[in-house]
Amino acid sequence: MVNTVGLIGHNGTLGKSVLVELAKLHAQGKINLSVIHRPTSNTATIPSDVERRELDYDAEDGPSFDAAVKGVNILLSTVGGLGSESQVKLYPALSRSKDLVTFIPSEFGPHYTAYDKAHATIGILQPKITALEEAQKMQLPVTVVQAGITASLVFRAASHDYLAKATASLVTTQDATSLADKHFHVYELNPTGADIAKAFTEGIGSETKLVPLTDDELDAKLHSTNGFEALGATIFRKRADDDLQYQGDRVQVAGYQSQGLNAIVKAAL
Numbered sequence: 001m002v003n004t005v006g007l008i009g010h011n012g013t014l015g016k017s018v019l020v021e022l023a024k025l026h027a028q029g030k031i032n033l034s035v036i037h038r039p040t041s042n043t044a045t046i047p048s049d050v051e052r053r054e055l056d057y058d059a060e061d062g063p064s065f066d067a068a069v070k071g072v073n074i075l076l077s078t079v080g081g082l083g084s085e086s087q088v089k090l091y092p093a094l095s096r097s098k099d100l101v102t103f104i105p106s107e108f109g110p111h112y113t114a115y116d117k118a119h120a121t122i123g124i125l126q127p128k129i130t131a132l133e134e135a136q137k138m139q140l141p142v143t144v145v146q147a148g149i150t151a152s153l154v155f156r157a158a159s160h161d162y163l164a165k166a167t168a169s170l171v172t173t174q175d176a177t178s179l180a181d182k183h184f185h186v187y188e189l190n191p192t193g194a195d196i197a198k199a200f201t202e203g204i205g206s207e208t209k210l211v212p213l214t215d216d217e218l219d220a221k222l223h224s225t226n227g228f229e230a231l232g233a234t235i236f237r238k239r240a241d242d243d244l245q246y247q248g249d250r251v252q253v254a255g256y257q258s259q260g261l262n263a264i265v266k267a268a269l
């Protein structure tokens with residue numbers, strides 16, 4: 001069966017790459033793609049052969065929401081920011097739909113445990129955490145895709161291109177029910193701390209100086225009022241304690257030519 005895939009968040013940093021991959025699969029007849037977008041969204045990047053469905057998330061729940069998800073077997077969300085709240089507004093229509101096989105919420109981050117939530121100020125993630133919990137409360141079939149830090153690739157992570165290709169490969173799965181209520185994770189590189197230091201040494205041309213972070217310094221970062229700093233420190237802590245704990249199967253992109261750690265570090269310097 002060819003899955004009908006609905007995409008929300010097609011203009012985002014990750015969404016742009018996902019749209020490219022899904023549009024290729026659509027053109028090859030491997031999926032039917034519909035992009036669900038806000039009335040204000042830029043639709044110029046959506047190929048002309050891909051269906052567009054406009055949805056006003058501020059409207060009352062009802063026929064317009066049902067129409068947006070009609071026929072959609074896999075709803076894939078790559079929304080950012082307040083988009084998590086818009087995802088939740090789709091849930092009643094998803095639970096009414098007879099066509100939905102699974103919903104892939106906009107996750108694409110590391111796995112956060114009760115320990116992380118208790119030991120860091122990661123309120124920045126709360127909308128995503130709430131969106132996932134709400135979906136599970138409503139007993140929607142959910143597929144969670146986890147990744148590391150896509151920006152730097154250094155903490156067992158994937159580039160946006162790799163993450164988009166891996167996620168796109170999931171939605172071509174013949175039996176989409178095999179995705180429901182499962183976790184998958186994606187990483188492209190898995191360097192050790194020593195690998196990272198070596199890449200910096202080669203990039204800079206002199207020995208990398210390692211500066212240890214004290215427990216107090218780490219704690220201050222974990223509780224920083226800057227949400228991104230607290231999030232970064234959480235990943236740092238998880239990496240240092242070998243506590244990344246990805247769940248489910250790893251999705252790999254066969255034959256992918258990674259640019260490699262040295263090139264990434266060099267580009268960042």
Ligand SMILES: NC(=O)c1ccc[n+]([C@@H]2O[C@H](COP(=O)([O-])OP(=O)(O)OC[C@H]3O[C@@H](n4cnc5c(N)ncnc54)[C@H](OP(=O)(O)O)[C@@H]3O)[C@@H](O)[C@H]2O)c1
Nearest residue numbers: 009010011012013014041079080082083086106148149150
């Ligand atoms: N692991 C990592 O290092 C990493 C890195 C980056 C992202 N991520 C994750 O990947 C996901 C996507 O992140 P991103 O940075 O690509 O997001 P982004 O660029 O901020 O996403 C923008 C997209 O979200 C849509 N959107 C924003 N607010 C919305 C709202 N209120 N209602 C409906 N749609 C809304 C926008 O719609 P319009 O087109 O209508 O404007 C746009 O398509 C997030 O879950 C993020 O946490 C993870």
